[in-house]
Amino acid sequence: MPELPEVETIRRGLSKFIIKDKIKSTKILCEKSFIGAPQTATIKGIRRFGKALVIDLDNGKSLMVHLRMTGQLIYDGKERYAAGHPSENFVDKLPNKQTRVILRLENGTLYFNDQRKFGFIKVLETREVENDSFIKKLAPEPWDMNVDEFYTRLKKHNAPIKAIILDQAIICGLGNIYADESLFAAKIHPKTKANTLTKSQAENLLAAMKDVMEKSIASGGSTMKDYVKADGTRGDYLDKFAQVFNRAGKKCPVCGTTIEKIRVAGRGTHFCPSCQKEKK
Numbered sequence: 434m435p436e437l438p439e440v441e442t443i444r445r446g447l448s449k450f451i452i453k454d455k456i457k458s459t460k461i462l463c464e465k466s467f468i469g470a471p472q473t474a475t476i477k478g479i480r481r482f483g484k485a486l487v488i489d490l491d492n493g494k495s496l497m498v499h500l501r502m503t504g505q506l507i508y509d510g511k512e513r514y515a516a517g518h519p520s521e522n523f524v525d526k527l528p529n530k531q532t533r534v535i536l537r538l539e540n541g542t543l544y545f546n547d548q549r550k551f552g553f554i555k556v557l558e559t560r561e562v563e564n565d566s567f568i569k570k571l572a573p574e575p576w577d578m579n580v581d582e583f584y585t586r587l588k589k590h591n592a593p594i595k596a597i598i599l600d601q602a603i604i605c606g607l608g609n610i611y612a613d614e615s616l617f618a619a620k621i622h623p624k625t626k627a628n629t630l631t632k633s634q635a636e637n638l639l640a641a642m643k644d645v646m647e648k649s650i651a652s653g654g655s656t657m658k659d660y661v662k663a664d665g666t667r668g669d670y671l672d673k674f675a676q677v678f679n680r681a682g683k684k685c686p687v688c689g690t691t692i693e694k695i696r697v698a699g700r701g702t703h704f705c706p707s708c709q710k711e712k713k
Contacts, residue, residue, distance in 0.1 A: 436608035437484060437574070438649035443506065443516040444481045450508050451476050454538040456490070466533035466547060469556025472496070476538075480562075483571045483605045487562055495562050497555045498545070504552030505531075510541025522546050571605045575642040578604060584635040587627040594630065595623035596698035598642070607642060610678045611649065613703045615641040617677045622711040623697045623704055629712070648674045677703040 459471030474490035481487070488496040498506065505517035507527060515523040520531075527544050528535055534545040534554055545554055557565055573582075583604065590597050597603055598612050607615065616623050618641035621634060630638070652674065676686050681694035681703055690707035 436611055436649075437481075437606035438611070438646050440481055440484050440486065440500075441650050443500075444479050444486055446514065446516060447506060447508065448479050450510065450512075450514055450541070451488075451538065451543060452478055454540050456536050456538055458537045460535040460537070461533075462528065462535070463533040463547075463550060465550060466545065466552065467554050467556075472556060482562075482568045483574070483601060484608075485568065487557075489559055493559050495557045495559045497553075497557055497562070497565065497567070499552050499555075499567075501547070501549070501551035501553075503548040505544070505546040507544040507546060508541055509544065510538075517546075518548070520548070570602055572601060572603050574606045575604060575639055575646065578639065580632070580636045580639055583639050584630075584632050587630055587635055590627040592627060593624045593697050594621060594627045594638075595700070595702055597627040598638075599698060599700070604642075606646065609700050609702075610675070611642070611645050613678045614645045614675060617704060617709060618645060620708055622709040623695075623702045624711055645674075677705060679703065 453475065455475045456473055458473070459467070461467045461471070472490055472492065472494050474492035474494065477489045477491050479486060479488050484499070486498040488498065490496070500506070500517050503518040505515065505520070505522055507516070507522060508514045509527065513523075522529065522531060527546075531546045531548050532544050533547050533550065536543040536545070545552070562568060586603050587594070587597065590603070595612055595616065598607050598615065599609070613623070615638060619634065619638040621630070621638060677692050680692045683692055684690070685692055685705040685708060688705065688707045690705055692703055692705055694701055694703050696702060
């Protein structure tokens with residue numbers, strides 16, 4: 434599944450090519466991939482709620498798009514722009530056997546491909562977007578949460594801090610990569626119980642989350658195999674900025690201690706045992 438910086442990169446990239454274009458027709462090749470009635474309207478804008486994209490139309494409707502693990506949005510017009518799970522689809526002739534929905538626009542075609550069929554496009558009333566069950570349960574993102582609110586939320590939970598910052602109902606937007614990087618930047622061990630953090634630690638962690646994700650958005654997201662930018666090129670966050678993620682066995686860039694990998698909350702977790710000391 435993409436993390437917030439990848440989805441934001443996709444939003445910014447696709448905005449340049451489909452806003453103000455008109456959807457002329459919709460062809461649904463997989464019923465579970467499109468929820469609601471097809472729309473004929475002009476695209477007004479693209480918003481992001483956590484890891485979901487919302488395409489607003491001028492008829493009072495919106496299309497919520499969730500790529501899940503293997504979803505793709507491929508725009509084919511005067512040029513082709515691809516976003517999502519990279520595959521031969523980026524350059525192959527479309528539609529193909531992985532194409533689930535086809536949006537015919539006046540100036541091109543937007544293909545929704547999804548190998549595993551976990552993703553979807555859902556039609557919503559624009560005025561009701563924020564009341565959708567998927568979106569409504571999302572907590573504020575790091576940029577929209579102040580230290581007092583974040584600290585209060587942490588105090589309610591005895592689970593490891595890694596699990597807590599991955600919970601989209603507590604703070605929205607972080608996935609595994611950016612959780613590890615944020616905890617390293619804040620010098621907090623991933624197994625630390627959330628309700629034992631001091632307010633100063635909570636402030637440092639919130640600041641670290643913002644900084645880590647801002648750097649990733651600026652660089653176009655991570656270089657993991659799953660997600661690429663809207664123009665088909667890969668982001669370079671892991672090459673330029675990642676300190677611990679996917680670096681088990683290598684030296685910590687701060688102290689030289691060997692980076693370790695453990696499992697926390699069922700997820701592979703990278704940390705420096707010296708910079709992020711575990712409380713005994």
